[in-house]
Structure formats: structure tokens, C-alpha cells
Amino acid sequence: MDKEKVKQIVLDIIAEIAPDEDLTDVKPEIRLRDQLDLDSMDFLDIVMELRKQHGIEVPEAEYRQLESLDSSAEYLFPKFEAKAVA
Amino acid sequence: MPEARRKPEALDGQHFEVVVIGAGMAGLASALRLAMFGKSVLLLEKHFVVGGLNSFFARGGRKFDVGLHAVTNFPPNGSAKASPLIRLCRQLRIPFEELALSPQSFSRIAFPDVDLRFDNEFAFFLSEVERLFPREQDRFQKLLRTMEAFDAYSPEVAGDVSARSILSEHLREPLLIEILLCPTCYYGSAVENDIDFASFVMLFDAIFRQGLARPLDGIRRFLDPILNRYEEMGGQRRMNLGVKHIVTKNDNVERLELDNGESIFADHVISTCGVVETERMLSSTSQDENADDVGRISILESIAVFKEQPADFGWEETIVFYNDADVFRYERPDGLTDPRSGVICIPNNYRYPNGEQMPEGQLRVTCLANYEKWVALDEDTYRSQKEICRKAMLDIALGYLPNGKSMAEDLEERTELLDIFSPRTITKFTSHLDGALYGSPRKSRNGSTQFSNLYLAGADQGYVGIVGAMLGGVAVANNRILRGD
Numbered sequence: 001m002d003k004e005k006v007k008q009i010v011l012d013i014i015a016e017i018a019p020d021e022d023l024t025d026v027k028p029e030i031r032l033r034d035q036l037d038l039d040s041m042d043f044l045d046i047v048m049e050l051r052k053q054h055g056i057e058v059p060e061a062e063y064r065q066l067e068s069l070d071s072s073a074e075y076l077f078p079k080f081e082a083k084a085v086a
Numbered sequence: 087m088p089e090a091r092r093k094p095e096a097l098d099g100q101h102f103e104v105v106v107i108g109a110g111m112a113g114l115a116s117a118l119r120l121a122m123f124g125k126s127v128l129l130l131e132k133h134f135v136v137g138g139l140n141s142f143f144a145r146g147g148r149k150f151d152v153g154l155h156a157v158t159n160f161p162p163n164g165s166a167k168a169s170p171l172i173r174l175c176r177q178l179r180i181p182f183e184e185l186a187l188s189p190q191s192f193s194r195i196a197f198p199d200v201d202l203r204f205d206n207e208f209a210f211f212l213s214e215v216e217r218l219f220p221r222e223q224d225r226f227q228k229l230l231r232t233m234e235a236f237d238a239y240s241p242e243v244a245g246d247v248s249a250r251s252i253l254s255e256h257l258r259e260p261l262l263i264e265i266l267l268c269p270t271c272y273y274g275s276a277v278e279n280d281i282d283f284a285s286f287v288m289l290f291d292a293i294f295r296q297g298l299a300r301p302l303d304g305i306r307r308f309l310d311p312i313l314n315r316y317e318e319m320g321g322q323r324r325m326n327l328g329v330k331h332i333v334t335k336n337d338n339v340e341r342l343e344l345d346n347g348e349s350i351f352a353d354h355v356i357s358t359c360g361v362v363e364t365e366r367m368l369s370s371t372s373q374d375e376n377a378d379d380v381g382r383i384s385i386l387e388s389i390a391v392f393k394e395q396p397a398d399f400g401w402e403e404t405i406v407f408y409n410d411a412d413v414f415r416y417e418r419p420d421g422l423t424d425p426r427s428g429v430i431c432i433p434n435n436y437r438y439p440n441g442e443q444m445p446e447g448q449l450r451v452t453c454l455a456n457y458e459k460w461v462a463l464d465e466d467t468y469r470s471q472k473e474i475c476r477k478a479m480l481d482i483a484l485g486y487l488p489n490g491k492s493m494a495e496d497l498e499e500r501t502e503l504l505d506i507f508s509p510r511t512i513t514k515f516t517s518h519l520d521g522a523l524y525g526s527p528r529k530s531r532n533g534s535t536q537f538s539n540l541y542l543a544g545a546d547q548g549y550v551g552i553v554g555a556m557l558g559g560v561a562v563a564n565n566r567i568l569r570g571d
Binding site for chain 2: 018019020037039041042044048052059060
């Protein structure tokens with residue numbers, strides 16, 4: 001697991017939630033909301049899929065850590081690492 | 087699955103994480119949304135079919151929709167992503183195409199001396215307003231801006247602002263106000279002679295900015311993908327089974343006592359059967375404590391089936407909202423029904439793919455009706471009055487269709503099948519007290535109740551239309567159960 005893989009996991013989830021979005025050119029440093037048509041309902045789905053598919057919990061107060069692919073990778077990487085060790 | 091989630095099997099069929107009362111549009115949407123994320127969900131429905139007000143029934147070997155005239159919110163080309171219907175499809179992970187929606191031909195709002203047409207192009211509606219009310223242009227534009235700035239879907243929106251008063255502040259021609267209120271009230275107002283501004287904005291957008299559509303096979307085509315998906319996700323469903331009591335302890339729901347005597351335990355309960363109806367299931371509320379909150383708007387609807395396509399008679403419109411006076415009355419009538427105003431729906435006149443058509447012509451006419459008067463009738467009078475009222479309704483309604491008046495006798499002869507449903511039927515399908523079409527005037531937008539694990543969704547959340555009801559159900563599932571779980 002590395003941060004690039006985490007970004008891909010998030011992108012795969014977005015592809016599932018919003019199949020009509022074009023994800024070929026998503027800039028990792030820019031807020032997802034600013035380049036894709038995602039609303040707070042969609043972010044809830046990202047959180048729910050992280051839990052369902054990977055057993056990763058994101059508390060509500062920390063949802064905004066997922067605002068860009070870079071910030072998602074920073075925030076989620078340690079959680080994936082901890083999961084792998086356990 | 088990395089994380090073991092509790093499944094219904096593990097809970098003995100007696101204990102669920104969520105029980106949803108009512109399999110109408112809001113109940114189905116919230117149940118599916120929760121099942122999608124691994125919640126053990128039980129959906130309870132008192133009736134033997136799903137859909138609530140938007141259900142279906144069979145007569146004479148034909149299938150009919152109950153409440154559905156049109157699915158509103160049909161997304162216009164190019165604006166798809168901002169559309170509530172597309173947002174709903176995303177939330178339920180149902181491809182939009184699966185709903186098989188076909189757009190309307192065109193529809194009309196007919197008042198004496200005024201006939202306003204609209205289709206699924208908002209620009210056409212705007213041009214019609216301009217044609218008929220040229221002096222209102224600036225004020226109408228300002229009204230549109232007020233509406234655009236208003237977040238009608240917000241869970242925190244005030245549900246008791248009068249649309250009539252806001253329209254009167256913006257517009258000078260009373261007739262334009264009545265013309266705007268007529269279709270919006272008919273498609274979703276629970277209050278008499280007005281509609282709350284949030285619902286008005288939602289319906290205005292749903293009907294005019296977006297548009298009307300219908301699947302060729304009717305509402306079942308819309309319900310099936312949702313039900314199938316719910317079952318795929320492991321959701322449970324029990325039909326013909328109502329809830330007798332919601333048993334509470336302190337500020338929590340502890341269990342549900344069902345009509346068959348069974349008890350079901352639930353961590354969360356979503357009730358979609360109405361605010362008053364839900365309160366009456368709570369052991370703590372007396373029967374007449376909330377009697378004033380029972381909705382007063384109900385309808386009589388007649389369906390005539392004939393061999394010809396309505397276009398053969400020159401009827402090409404999909405929906406006609408009509409009113410025989412300059413003032414629009416939207417209230418419980420003094421008599422059984424009030425035929426002077428109503429809604430015509432011709433489901434044949436959607437643009438179905440590849441020129442396909444419904445096998446027979448259908449003409450639906452809906453008028454406001456008085457629930458108390460209808461339930462007071464004995465069975466024989468009930469039947470004869472349905473026929474008398476149907477004729478009276480049709481007589482006036484036909485006057486709003488091209489050459490309709492002269493077709494009256496001919497149409498009676500050609501009619502192969504008639505069906506009428508009354509306020510009693512509405513109660514059968516929706517469980518709403520008093521056959522209240524759109525529930526109680528008292529709404530709980532965010533779904534909260536005095537009990538920490540009991541939430542309301544559906545008609546009494548004040549989200550309107552099929553798409554609105556479902557988004558309301560989704561919002562309760564998201565905000566009350568999934569978020570912060």
C-alpha cells in the first residue's frame with residue numbers, strides 16, 4: 001500500500017458513485033468538489049464505501065479530510081497501514 | 087467484507103437495525119439506501135402492493151397506476167447533473183436509463199380566456215408567460231430570481247411560508263398568481279388555497295424548469311428497479327402487515343407491535359405513514375389531540391379506457407390543469423366533489439421510444455373531493471354517487487379538450503372500461519387519515535420527532551412529487567442514520 005494506491009481506491013469509489021463523471025483528468029491537489037459535480041451526499045457515499053469495502057472508519061468531524069485526492073491520501077494512508085498490520 | 091456486519095439472519099427476524107414503516111416512494115428509497123450500506127432493514131407495508139400513492143392496480147385485465155399522472159423533475163438536456171432526479175439515481179445507484187422515462191408532448195393550464203402551454207423546455211414556458219402577461223415581465227423575472235436564491239431542498243427550510251403571499255408581493259396580475267398556484271397545488275399542496283413556498287419552488291422547478299415524463303408501462307417500471315436492488319442488497323420486506331403500536335420507553339422507541347400481534351425490535355424506526363398517523367400509533371398520544379392536523383385535501387379520480395388513441399380525437403396534450411373561474415379554489419368542497427376545477431391526464435401522450443404506444447386510450451380526470459361526505463355514504467349510494475360525480479366531472483373536463491364537448495356522448499359509447507377511485511381508496515393505498523392526498527399541513531422537514539430513534543419521512547416531510555418524496559427518504563437515511571454512525 002502506498003499513497004498512490006489510496007488515491008486510486010478513492011477514484012474507484014467515485015467512479016462507482018458517479019459513473020457519469022469523467023475522472024481521467026482529476027488533479028490530486030485540487031478540491032474534488034471544484035472539478036467534479038459532487039455534493040455532500042456524494043461525500044457521505046465515499047465514506048460509506050470506505051467502510052463497506054475496506055473497513056476504514058471516517059468520523060463525521062473528519063469528512064473534510066477527503067476534500068482532494070492528496071488530502072485523502074495523507075489522511076487515509078495511515079488508516080490503511082494500520083489495517084494491514086492488524 | 088473486511089468488517090462483519092450484522093445481518094437480518096443473525097437477528098432472528100425479530101430485531102433489525104432499521105424498520106421502515108410504509109413502502110411508498112420515501113419508504114422504498116430510505117430502505118434501499120440503508121440496505122446498500124449493510125444495514126439490516128425491514129420494510130413493513132400494510133397494503134399488498136408497494137408504491138403508496140404511486141402504486142398500481144388491475145381491473146378488467148388492465149394495469150393502472152394509482153396516483154401517477156407524471157413523474158416530474160425529468161431532467162432537460164444538458165442540465166442533467168443539477169437535476170434532483172439525477173441526484174436521486176446516484177444516491178440509489180440506479181442508472182437513469184433504467185427508469186425508462188419518456189417526456190410529455192405538451193401540457194396546458196386552462197383558465198377562462200387564458201390557455202398557457204408548456205412542455206419540457208423551460209424557455210417555452212417563459213415565452214408563454216410573456217405572451218399572456220407582457221406587463222408582468224420584470225416582476226416575473228424578479229420572482230424567478232427569488233426562487234433561484236431559495237434552497238427549497240434544505241432540511242432546515244421553513245415549511246410554513248405562504249407561496250400566495252410571496253407571489254402577491256412580486257406580481258400584480260392576480261390571474262398569473264392563480265395560474266401558478268393551480269398546477270403546484272394539485273401536484274403537492276397539503277394546505278387549502280395555498281402551498282408553502284418551499285413546496286411551491288420545488289414543484290415549479292419540477293414541473294416547469296425540469297419537466298414531466300412517464301414510463302410506457304407505468305409506475306411499475308419505475309418501482310421494479312428499486313425493489314430489485316433492495317432485495318439484492320439483502321433488504322427484507324413484509325407486506326399486508328401494519329404497525330398497531332409504536333412502544334416507547336423514555337425518549338426511545340423500544341419495539342413495534344404489529345397488527346398480527348408480533349413484536350419487532352428496532353434500533354431505528356423510519357415512519358412514512360404521516361405525522362398524525364404516526365403519533366396515533368404512539369401509545370402516548372390521544373385520538374383527538376392532533377385532529378386539527380389531519381389533511382383536508384382529497385380527490386376523486388376517474389379513468390376511462392377506450393380503443394382509440396386520444397390523438398385520434400385531436401387530443402394531443404398530456405396534462406391539462408383547468409379552472410372555470412379567475413380565482414382558483416383549492417379546498418375541501420362542500421359537496422362530494424367540486425367538478426369546476428381539476429386535472430386531466432392523458433398518459434398516451436408521452437413521447438414513448440420508437441413511436442411505441444399504449445395499447446388503448448386512457449383519459450383520467452381528477453377533482454377535489456370531500457372525504458367525510460364520501461365515507462358517510464352507504465355502499466349503494468357510494469356506488470351510484472361515484473357514477474354521478476364521474477359524469478359531472480367528465481362533462482366539465484371535456485370542455486377543456488379540443489372538440490371535447492361534442493365528443494361526450496361518443497366517448498361514453500366507446501368506453502370499454504371505467505374505474506373511479508375515491509378518498510376511501512386513497513386511504514387504502516396510503517394509510518393517510520381522511521384520504522389526505524398529500525398528508526398533513528403540519529410538516530417535519532428534517533424528520534425529527536420527540537423520540538431520539540424515530541424519524542418521519544414521506545409526505546409529511548414536505549418534499550413533493552415522486553422524486554421529492556424519494557429524496558426526502560434518502561435524506562432521512564443519510565442524515566439520521568448513516569452519517570455519524
